[in-house]
Amino acid sequence: MKKLLFLLLWMLGTLTVSAKHIIGGQVYYKFVSSTPNGDYTYHVTMRLYRICESGNNIAEMPNAVYLTAFNKDNNAEYKVYFVSRLGFTTKNLGQVDPCIVNPPPVCFQVGIYETDVTVPSNKKGYIISFQSCCRDNFMVNIEADPLPYPSTGYGTGATYFTELPGTEEGKLGNSSPTFNKEEATLVCANKKFTYDFSATDPDGDKLTYAFCDAYKGGRTTDQSGIPAQSDPPPYYSVNYISPYSGSSPLGPNVSIDPNTGIISGIAPNPGKYVVTVCVNEYRNNELIGTLRKDFHINVTTCVKQVVASMPDKYAECKSMTITFLNNSTLGKPYHWEFGDGATLDTDDPSPVQHTYTTPGLYTAKLYVDKLSNCGDSAIAKVYVFPVYKADFTYQGSCTQKPALFTNTSTTDMGTMTYFKWYFGTGISADTSNSPNPSFLFKSPGQYQVIMFARTSFGCEQYDTALVRIYDKPPLFSTSDTLLCSKDSLQLQASSTSTGTYSWMPNDYKILQPNTPNPIIFPLKDTTYTVTFTDDQQCINTKSVFIDVRDSLIVHTMNDSTVCTGDPVQLTATTDGNYAYTWTDLQTNTVVGTTLNPTVMPSPPRTQYAILAQLGKCHTADTLSLKVVNPPNVKAVPDTSICSGSPVLLRASGGAYYTWSPSYYVKSPKDSITWATPKDTTLFIVTVTDTLGCPKKVRDTAFVAVVPPVHAFAGNDTIVILGTPFQLHATGGIRYTWTPPNGLSDTRSASPIALYDKDMTYTVTAYTKEGCTGTDDIFIRFIKGPEIYIPNAFSPNGDGVNDLFRPIPVGIVAMNYFRVYDRWGKLMYSSTAYMKGWDGTVRGEQAPVGTYVWMVEGVDINQKTITLKGTVTLVR
Known part of the structure; x- marks a missing residue:
């Protein structure tokens, strides 16, 4: 598994290094000689183009390449040529516009590889091919194809080839054209530019130029770094990203002159673009060969110090007064020349109006910062042939028939010579050049129709309309309804379109059936259907069901008892949607006109009646509500x-x-x-x-x-015998103390205690509501001032005598309390009041035995008391 991973990483690394530095190439040939037995020798040249950068993952220009010849009769490999590099040049941008703030470097290298190729004549000729495995993954106009190239297993790359002629295709002994220039050209995003792809043919054949598809590539390099030999044809086009294509590689604003090979227009957004130019070679009006050049063009963002910009044409011809727009760099002086001798100098970038005195075609020019070396200018053609107005009307809004569009444009000068209609369906066939076209919209919807029109004097305008198309004409009619058999009803139908109406059934129970609003008087349930036919003979129908009633049914809720002051919703069931009237029978007043009104019945009893009506048909029912008072809780x-x-x-x-x-x-x-x-x-x-x-x-x-009363009498304490001690209780608003022995006041929150033996006092605290709580305080009266030290302690965790500490009586400050083992090692030290030793040292239990202690404190008379002795630790 580790070997496989290493192999994959090596292959990916080789793929990256070996090809992404190549940015284009071309292959062309020159006839050298032929032999009587039909062998033809051509001198084949390949030019590879490489970026100028060097570094990691960027390979240098190959020192040698493989060119492979394939027999076009069967696409079989004929021969592989190992070709060393013959020449090497670097192309840098020559003169850089000094008015560009951030001129980027423009540089590429050209590697030249030449060899003689001798092939026997055949019918279709030969392909001389070179392949590179991988293009740059960040091209704007083509996909970084994730699918493998069909015969090699590699992704998108590049194939550069030429086609040697055969007896049936091309002309034996022909030499291909050659491109004239290898220029480093700066192409600025969204700016005008030109790029020379012109060529010369040594045989004097006629040449035409066109953008064409670039081809995918093939294998990576071999271990020596030399690109491997090519795969046989056929070769496959790269996948272009919309809106780009092989015939429009730089977008709709860039074109190539078919006669000169000059690429020009407004450059697209910044990025890298694949551009392939095909030079077609004609002899006696017969295509005999094609020269191809595949090249990556870098479009970069250029910032000029001054930019002059305005529309390049004013052709609306609405009046003799033209409003000129200024989209140039702000904060500069502007000089206008309107083409009729009038000029204007201003610092204001706002639109400028100029009135011409004579109709005609003028050239206006705008200079920005004219006196500066970096000034810029823009020109515009101005058509002054008023008055021209583009306009049109249309008829028909149905998918069943074509809509008819009529040009109603008017012009005082010249005639209408050109029309272009866009019908807004989004398909390529939805245009027309007819003055009065018709168009069949196949789907209902809203379509933005645009008519562009031009006069014989060059005036141009467009008109637009939102056309609503339906599959059936709009039709509105009366909804299904109830009808009393004693009544008649006028039906209603309407449409936003014009047309005719026809109602069915057409019998003696309907009057004026061919109008939108007939009168009917059916005696039984009947469905009436209206048919609407618009002016284009498009049809729509609607049906209306008439539910005819001889009698009505209505039943109220049951009599019941309700509470005084409560609103009550009256309910009733019925067999149709009728007009309803509820009446309070006590007051004979109407209390509701819906099926379920809410009422406030009056005690002790209220009766209500409901009347249901449908035209001349009606029926009624009543109910009684007893009203009683609710409980008085x-x-x-x-x-x-x-x-x-x-x-x-x-x-x-x-x-x-x-x-x-x-x-x-x-x-x-x-x-x-x-x-x-x-x-x-x-x-x-x-x-x-x-x-x-x-x-x-x-x-x-x-x-x-x-809440429970949290009485507090104070913490247990030790007091010097014969010394008064003031108690202080909290937790209530008044207090009582017991027993009264030695107390100055048993009802005070802070009485004075003076007694000659230990005493426990209990305080009872009272809240304002009379709730009580109690607490005790134990006071030990000991002779003092003195510091009392126990002679033993047992830190075994039983809660009794676990802590060895001094007991100060009348002592206001502890200077120190220290405990030593018998060798003088300090075991414990503290100056805290009533703190002591728990029998441990650094978390470990001290051994059983005798320890020496020392203590010093200051009494209430500011006298220093110093004591020392021993204590026994037992467990």
């Missing part, structure tokens, strides 16, 4: 309770009750029940009764739950 209490306390919920006003949220309620279906909410809760009771009003009525009881 009341829920209590809205109150506050302490956390954990129950509350008694009470509701009244109905027969059935439901409390929610039910998970706090002991009996959710009872009107009176206990609830124990954990948080503030809005209790909702839903009440119904048995009086007939189906409405559920709700009320709420809001119970605010006071």
Whole structure:
């Protein structure tokens, strides 16, 4: 697998290096001699063109190549010629326009390979061929073909060949033309340019020029770096990318003169383009050979310091006054010459109007920055032959018949000499040069039709119209409808087109059946069909179904009980779409004209009637609604309770009750029940009764739950015996302390404690709602100031005596507390108040034994107390 991967990478590397540097080539020949036995010798020359760059993945011009001769009678290989390079030149851009801001380098190399080829005469002649495996992948106008070349397995490349004549094709002893120039030419994107592809024929034959297809290539190089021999014909054209093609390789704005071989026009957008020129050689009006040159043209972006630009022709001939547009470089002086002797100098780039006094053809010229060495100019032909107006009309809008277009253009000078119609279908055959063409649109739709017209004086204009084409003429008619058998009906039909109408059935039950609006009076269900025929005899039909009714059916909803103050939607069922009238029978007022109106019935009872009408046919039905009051529900209490306390919920006003949220309620279906909410809760009771009003009525009881009271009496502490200590409680708005022993005030938040033995005090904190919470504080009264040190500790994790620490009494600052092993190694050190040693050193348990400690602190009298001793660590 590794060998296969290496081979693929080597092949891809060879493919890249070996061919992408080649940008074109040509093969041509010159007759040398012939022998009596029919052998002909030609001197064959191939020119290869290469980019000038060098570096990684860019091979140099080949020192030698293989040229392969194929017999055209059977496409069999005749002979392979190993040809060394005879000549080498570099073509650089000569004179660079100094007014281009960023002139790019233009350079290519030419390699020349020559050899004599001797072949026996045959019928069709011989092909002398050279192939390169791969073109540049980034060509604008051709695809980087992913498909393999049919006989070689390689992708898009290039094939350069010439055809030696045979007895039936060409002229034996003929010499092919040769191209005259090998120029490095700068082609600027979207600018005018010319490129000389002219040729000379040594036999004096007539030459014509045309763009033609480039061909794909073949194999890569052999191991020596020399391009391998060619594959036999036939050869295949490269795949062009629309809108480019072999006959239009640089787009629609570039052409080649068939008589001179000069390529000219407006260059396309920047990029690399494949261009192939075929020189056809004629003798006595007979085609005897074709010379081909395949070349990559680089189109680059050029920025000129000054650019003069305006339309190159003003030919509308609308009046004697012409509006000239200036699309030139801004911020420069402009000099206008209008061709009739009048001039204008201005710095304003806005459009310029000039009125001519005499009709005629003028040449206008615009100079931009005329006095500068980099100034530029543009010319335009001006046709002043007023008044000309392009116009047309059309008839016919149906796919069944051609539309007729009529030129109605007018001109005061000359005659109409040229027409070009575009019918907007997007197909190549949708044009015409007739003054009054007809065109069959095969599909319905909207088409933008354009007429371009020119007069004998060269005036040009176009007119356009949006043509709407239908497969059937538009037709609108009455919709299917109901009809009372006692009534008549006027049908309606219309079209945006003109034409005639005909209704069927045409019997005694229809009046004026050949009009768009007949009157009918059928006695039974009938389908009427209207046929519309437009002026082009295109036809469309519509059908109208008339549902004839002798009687109507309507039924209201059942009598029922509703709630006072509630809107009620009245409903009825019917057998058709009729006109409806609902009436309140108590007040004799109309309350609705739809099938399902909404009403507000009045207590204690309201009756309604519905009338259904279809012309002279009608029917009615009634209903009665009993109106009762909904329950008058009341829920209590809205109150506050302490956390954990129950509350008694009470509701009244109905027969059935439901409390929610039910998970706090002991009996959710009872009107009176206990609830124990954990948080503030809005209790909702839903009440119904048995009086007939189906409405559920709700009320709420809001119970605010006071959170648990977090009373705090302070942290347990040690106090110097005989020294007063001030307590401080939090968590409520008032407090009580117990027991009262030694307290200055049992109802103060911060009483003074002065006692002669250890004491636990309990504080009760009260909220404004009366909720309570308690907390304790233990006070140890010890003689001091002093620092008390235990003589042993057991850090075994049982929660008892796990920490060895000093107990300061009346000490305001700890200078240090240190523990050493018996060899003097420091085991623990801290200055923190009430902190101590847990019996570990750097995460490891210290061994059982005796340790030395030292402590120093400052008491409330600013006296320094220093102590030392030993402690036993046990486990």
